[in-house]
Amino acid sequence: MILQSLHDLYARLKDDPDYQIAPPGYSLQxxxxxxxxxxxxxxFNIEDVRRKEANTWQPQRIQVPGDNKPxxxxxxxxxxxxxxxxxxxxKPVDEKLSEEKQAKQRERNLKSFLAFLERHLAAEEEISNxxxxxxxxxxxxxxxxxxxxxxxxxxxxxxxxxxxxxxxTKFVHEEASxxxxxxxxxxxxxxxxxxxxxxxxxxxSIARLQPKIKGIGDKxxxxxxxxxxxxxxxxxxxxxxxxxxxEAAFQYGTALNALTDGKMKTKHRxxxxxxxxxxxTDRPSPAEDIFAQxxxxxxxxxxxxxxxxxxxxxxxxxxxEALKKGHEEYAEIxxxxxxxxxxxxxxxxxxxxxxxxxxYQSTLAELLDNLRKHYADMQVIRQFAEGxxxxxxxxxxxxxxxxxxxRESKEIPPVLSGPLLRAVISGAHYPQGLYxxxxxxxxxxxxxNYMRACIIKGYLTRNLNREVNMxxxxxxxxxxxxxxxxxxxxxxxxxxxLGDVGSSIRDRYYSSASSTPQSVFPRLLRTxxxxxxxxNPGAKVNREKLVQNILDPIxxxxxxxxxxxxxxxxxxxxxxxxxxxxxxxxxGATE
Numbered sequence: 001m002i003l004q005s006l007h008d009l010y011a012r013l014k015d016d017p018d019y020q021i022a023p024p025g026y027s028l029q030x031x032x033x034x035x036x037x038x039x040x041x042x043x044f045n046i047e048d049v050r051r052k053e054a055n056t057w058q059p060q061r062i063q064v065p066g067d068n069k070p071x072x073x074x075x076x077x078x079x080x081x082x083x084x085x086x087x088x089x090x091k092p093v094d095e096k097l098s099e100e101k102q103a104k105q106r107e108r109n110l111k112s113f114l115a116f117l118e119r120h121l122a123a124e125e126e127i128s129n130x131x132x133x134x135x136x137x138x139x140x141x142x143x144x145x146x147x148x149x150x151x152x153x154x155x156x157x158x159x160x161x162x163x164x165x166x167x168x169t170k171f172v173h174e175e176a177s178x179x180x181x182x183x184x185x186x187x188x189x190x191x192x193x194x195x196x197x198x199x200x201x202x203x204x205s206i207a208r209l210q211p212k213i214k215g216i217g218d219k220x221x222x223x224x225x226x227x228x229x230x231x232x233x234x235x236x237x238x239x240x241x242x243x244x245x246x247e248a249a250f251q252y253g254t255a256l257n258a259l260t261d262g263k264m265k266t267k268h269r270x271x272x273x274x275x276x277x278x279x280x281t282d283r284p285s286p287a288e289d290i291f292a293q294x295x296x297x298x299x300x301x302x303x304x305x306x307x308x309x310x311x312x313x314x315x316x317x318x319x320x321e322a323l324k325k326g327h328e329e330y331a332e333i334x335x336x337x338x339x340x341x342x343x344x345x346x347x348x349x350x351x352x353x354x355x356x357x358x359x360y361q362s363t364l365a366e367l368l369d370n371l372r373k374h375y376a377d378m379q380v381i382r383q384f385a386e387g388x389x390x391x392x393x394x395x396x397x398x399x400x401x402x403x404x405x406x407r408e409s410k411e412i413p414p415v416l417s418g419p420l421l422r423a424v425i426s427g428a429h430y431p432q433g434l435y436x437x438x439x440x441x442x443x444x445x446x447x448x449n450y451m452r453a454c455i456i457k458g459y460l461t462r463n464l465n466r467e468v469n470m471x472x473x474x475x476x477x478x479x480x481x482x483x484x485x486x487x488x489x490x491x492x493x494x495x496x497x498l499g500d501v502g503s504s505i506r507d508r509y510y511s512s513a514s515s516t517p518q519s520v521f522p523r524l525l526r527t528x529x530x531x532x533x534x535x536n537p538g539a540k541v542n543r544e545k546l547v548q549n550i551l552d553p554i555x556x557x558x559x560x561x562x563x564x565x566x567x568x569x570x571x572x573x574x575x576x577x578x579x580x581x582x583x584x585x586x587x588g589a590t591e
Contacts, residue, residue, distance in 0.1 A: 002223070002359050003244065003252045005343050007199050009280055010251035019258050020061060024250045025186040027067050028262070029081065030059035032159025033152050035088070036166050039130070041137025044166045046088075048152040050159075059159050061263060065173055065182045067250070068212045068220055069160075075115035079182065080135070080173040081162050082116060088161075089113030090147025092154055113144055129177045131165050138163075197245035199252070204245045211253025215260030215269070216276050217349025223256075225353040260347075270296045272398055273417035275346045275357050282341040285334045287364055290315045296397055323372050323395065330368055337365040344425060346418050357418040360426055370427040378458035380571075381471040381578055383450040392450040398424065404451045405437035407444075413437065423462075435459040439566055446510040453574045456567040464564055472575040477553040480565030483517045484572025486550045490528045492580050493543055497534035514569045518557040 014021045022028050036044045050057040064081045077086045085091040089109050093102045117139045124136045147153050163172040172178065195206040210222035226241045233241060244252075259268040259278040269278045270292045277295075281288050289312060318332035330337045342364045346357035362370075375395050382392040393400070398420060406412045419431035438455045442448055460466040473481070491506050505524060513520045528547070532540055561569060 001361075002345060002356065003248075004199055005361065006252035006255045007248055008282065009343075010255040012283065013255055013258055018264055020063075020263055021254060021258060022063050024247055025183065026063050026065055027254070028061045029064050029069075029160050031062045031064075031081070031162055032059040032156035033084070033161040034164050034171070035138070035161060036164050037134050037138050038166050039134055041134040041141070043138060043142070046150040046152045046161075048156045050156055057156075059156075062162065062171070064160075064162070065179075067253075068214065075112055077112065077116035077119045079119070080132075080171075080178070081160055083158065083160055084147065084153055085109040086112045086116040087163075088142065088147055088153070089144030090153055092158055110144060123181070127178055127181045129175050131168070131172045131175050132178055134165060135163050135172055193240070195240070195243045197243060197248050199244055199248040202245065204247070206240060206243045207246045207249040208240070210242075210244065211249055211257075213253065213260060213347070213354055214257050215265065216347050216354050219349070221350065221352065221354050223347075223354050223356065267292060272346075272421060273402060273412050274414045275348050275417045275421075277344060277346050277421065279342070279344040281343070281364065285340050285364065286315050287319075287333055287340075287342065287367075290319050294319060294395075296399065320395070322368055323375060326372065327365075330365060333368070334364050337368065338363055340364040342367045344421075346421065348414075358422050360422060362426070367425055370425055373427055374424045374458070377461045378454040379470045380450065380453045380457050381575070381582075383453075383574075383578060396451055396454055400451055401434075401455055404441060404449075404455060405434060406441070429463045430455075430459050432459075432463070435463070435567065436563065439563065439570070442570055443511040443514065446506050448570045448574045448577075453571060456570055460564065460567055460571075466564065466568075468568075468571060469575075472579045474549075476572075478565065478568050479517075479554065479558050480514075480561050480568035481572035482550055482554055483513065483521070483557065483561070484569035484574075485576040486521070486547065486554075487513050487524075487569075488573045488576035488580070489543070489547050489550060490524050490531075492577070493528055493531045493535070493547075496539065496543075497531040514566050515561055516559065517561065517569075518559045521557050 010021070013019045014023075020028055032048065032050050034047050034049050036047060038044050048057075050059050052058070065079045066081075069076075069078060069082070081087075083091060085108070089112065091105075091109050093105050095102070097105070120132075120139060121136055124133055164170075165172065173182075193206045193208065194203060196203050197206070210224045212220035212222050214220050224242050256278070259265060259280060260276065267289060268280060269276055271277070272295075279288070279291055293312070293316065315333075318329065322329040322333055334340050340363060341361060343359075343361045345359050348355045348357055378396070382394070384390060384392050398417075402412050402416060402420065403409060405416060413433060416431055416434050416437070420434055422428055423430045434455060438452050442452060457468050457470070460468050469476070472485075476482070487506075487510070491504060494501070494505055505527070509520050509524060513524070532543060535543060558565075
């Protein structure tokens with residue numbers, strides 16, 4: 001289903017100039033330099049073709065023959081393009097390496113160049129093109145030691161390069177006769193292995209290897225591969241175990257690479273912990289333009305002065321209104337959200353192939369419904385609202401929620417990101433590990449902030465079917481919730497009486513109070529009487545009345561609180577603490 005959806009996506013993207021999709025047998029590669037030759041094959045110059053973007057030098061994306069750069073321990077030269085080691089036998093060597101390793105790199109560069117030379121000389125007679133012959137004459141006369149004399153190679157030689165004849169605007173591989181020879185070669189090579197394609201159902205040439213995907217980790221790898229004999233069956237080897245035609249394999253691989261590493265990648269992908277998430281719709285939709293922005297940046301609109309794209313800002317505004325108001329606003333996002341299909345795919349790097357963390361598809365309307373349900377389940381009164389220096393987001397981005405599970409971002413459990421995103425977009429249960437990790441962090445640092453309160457409320461509401469108010473609930477009698485409210489009141493009384501102290505009751509007793517309240521609260525109530533005596537008469541009466549109201553339904557403190565009650569303890573503490581700093585209206589409700 002994943003490959004089929006990507007195969008269908010190719011048909012949509014191939015004619016869109018924004019994506020620069022290459023035709024079968026070709027690919028877009030990042031080109032950093034070009035070797036400019038005279039018509040007789042003599043070297044004219046080696047030039048850096050990178051462009052400066054956002055204060056960094058970026059290579060140009062140019063269509064070249066062949067797919068991605070072949071990998072492996074052998075020598076796999078590309079046709080009329082490659083890195084400096086293959087094209088010229090010269091590639092900058094890391095001077096931090098030992099002299100022995102540097103010598104091995106230089107030796108490999110020389111062997112790579114000889115393989116590149118042999119491949120191109122073998123095809124010269126068949127191609128019979130003056131520009132191509134000039135390349136061959138240059139390769140035969142070129143000395144790799146001369147690479148040191150060309151600054152462009154020292155700067156950009158680690159990237160890919162192309163050949164060009166002086167005075168020509170196109171590259172050698174773009175010559176008509178060269179392209180015709182290449183296309184003929186492709187048709188001949190695709191007649192070797194015939195079979196039924198799993199994606200199209202047609203009997204045609206089957207791909208021996210699945211396409212490699214870029215932009216997922218440091219290395220390129222396929223989604224499907226069969227490296228060990230144990231995974232093969234019926235005498236089939238390599239990708240023949242999952243037969244996909246050459247054409248279909250190219251199409252799904254090209255479509256996925258356009259999302260992960262293409263010109264429009266910032267529109268279609270985002271990172272969530274160690275997972276790269278890509279998404280698309282089956283037809284152009286404004287939702288594609290804003291989904292990544294929404295998920296990664298949260299639901300706060302950029303300031304009008306800072307917004308560089310007013311159109312994007314308006315789309316985000318419509319998206320937020322749809323989440324707040326519902327179906328009546330969906331039409332502002334898409335003309336037909338009930339029919340527009342939405343796809344989201346989570347990928348992570350692995351040793352031999354890319355790991356698929358999750359795949360989800362639905363209509364755009366269903367996605368919006370699930371997003372609305374997610375934020376409704378997690379909706380809690382904000383700790384710092386508008387007007388604060390750092391207001392809490394109404395719609396917290398997922399990375400902020402995951403950040404609450406660990407002391408540092410690198411310690412976030414990798415198994416949480418996929419299940420959390422799946423729960424958000426599909427309406428499934430939140431991962432139990434997310435809730436447990438947040439409770440552990442609260443016990444460790446004794447902080448119950450807005451994000452952690454959102455996670456706790458969401459888990460209790462969706463997973464345990466516990467109805468929880470977004471703000472202080474005066475009528476809730478759960479022992480855990482009441483104990484949390486009481487703990488907040490006792491802490492506030494200490495602060496009002498003594499000011500900021502080095503070690504408050506929260507610092508000393510939160511962990512035990514939230515898990516074994518019976519062993520802690522009698523002692524805290526005795527201390528509370530001492531603190532209460534230091535308040536002024538009016539504050540003393542109000543605080544005593546509040547504590548009595550909280551204690552009224554509690555006949556005895558429980559010996560232990562389970563995980564659900566510990567979550568209610570944290571929410572009761574958060575709600576009561578927030579109410580101390582929130583203005584009340586005439587009816588006593590939180591404004």
